[in-house]
Amino acid sequence: MTQASPQQRAILEAALDSIIAADHEGRVIEWNSAAERTFGYSKAKALGRDLAELIIPPELREAHRAGMRHFLATGEGPVLGKRIEVEAIDFENRRFPVELAIETINVAGNPRFVAYIRDLTERKAAEAALVDSEQRLSATYQHAFVGISEVDLTGRFLRVNNELCRITGYTSEELFCRTFFDITHPDDRAADLAKFRQQVDGNLGSYTLEKRYIRKDGEEICIELSGSMVRDAENRPLYAVRVVRDITERIRAERQQALLVNELNHRVKNTLGMVQSIVSQTLRAYRDPAQASKEISQRLAALSRAHDVLTRARWESASLTEVVDEALEPYADFRERFILSGPSVLIPPPVCLSFAMAMQELVTNAMKYGALSAPEGKIAITWNLEDNRSRLRFEWREVGGPPVSPPTRRGFGTRLLQAGIASETQGSIALTFAPGGLEYQFEVPLDA
Structure with missing residues (x-):
């Protein structure tokens, strides 16, 4: 190579890329400063050396030499005048990627x-890092526990993840043919669309709201939406990112909780009303404070036992057999004198409470005046389901006790058995003071 001028030498030394020249035998005749930095050989050590031995990996050297021979013989070189990416080695035999362009003079x-x-080491590392980052982002995007979408400025879906497809019931291809307001509940479209347009116009940043989607199968679901706008360097809107979370179960739970609170409030008021009635009516019937206190305690205990049964049944429906057993539990000494017969049946809370109070009054009366006041007295308790199991018929029949006659006045117990139970349960009551023993029939609809 001819001697370079000072200007040419300055250009060679200032170049950021390695510039290497070789003669027709492949011997190095030029080696600039960038080549020294890249390959680790000084110019003095590189000049005159076989280029293939310096920078070409061993397995590629013979192909390099064959290519030179072919060019010298024919003037043809398949890589001349092109940019190609290959591997090179440095003075420590470290392999690294390079971009190569060869010219001849x-x-x-x-x-x-x-x-x-x-x-190309840094560029390849950056490209690999970018690919890895994009793969990680794509994996996160697709497998996120929230629905993610990108929509254009008209609201049409451009990109959706797997969770959004699961939430809406649509495939990604089906969503790409729709806008977000196409799948929004008609009553919720206006509010979301107004905020979206403000966002496109630059008058609103991110926003959140709760609304409803209509799934592909027609089911209505509740979602929580967070929307933001992606803009270019000049603040022009490009597309919107919308993240949604299915909150249907949460909304249902909140509604159920509100319903339960209202129901609890109703039940507490009813219970307090029943307690108030028990106390006031008992005090009115008994002038002796000690006797009144005893009667009140027994009646409230009966009410408490009924509440225990309902609590175990989560205040849904209680077993009639369990209610009867709980009512008779304080009277274990008389247990063998009760004859029970009836099918398995569940009764609703109002019927359960009323039934428990009725049992308390019937047992108390039987102990004072009826079958349980005589040694041979017995009580038959039977119940059956009628009208396709929609109606319960309960019977209390006393035998073997002293003769029975109607009372001269109606006490609290009688009023409870005749009127109070019927009004609470929408049922019908028949209380008969038959000479052979008290009879009590109680019919109540179970589907009321």
């Missing part, structure tokens, strides 16, 4: 090869 009738080499 003639000097005194002999070809010279000039190679421009750019180290």
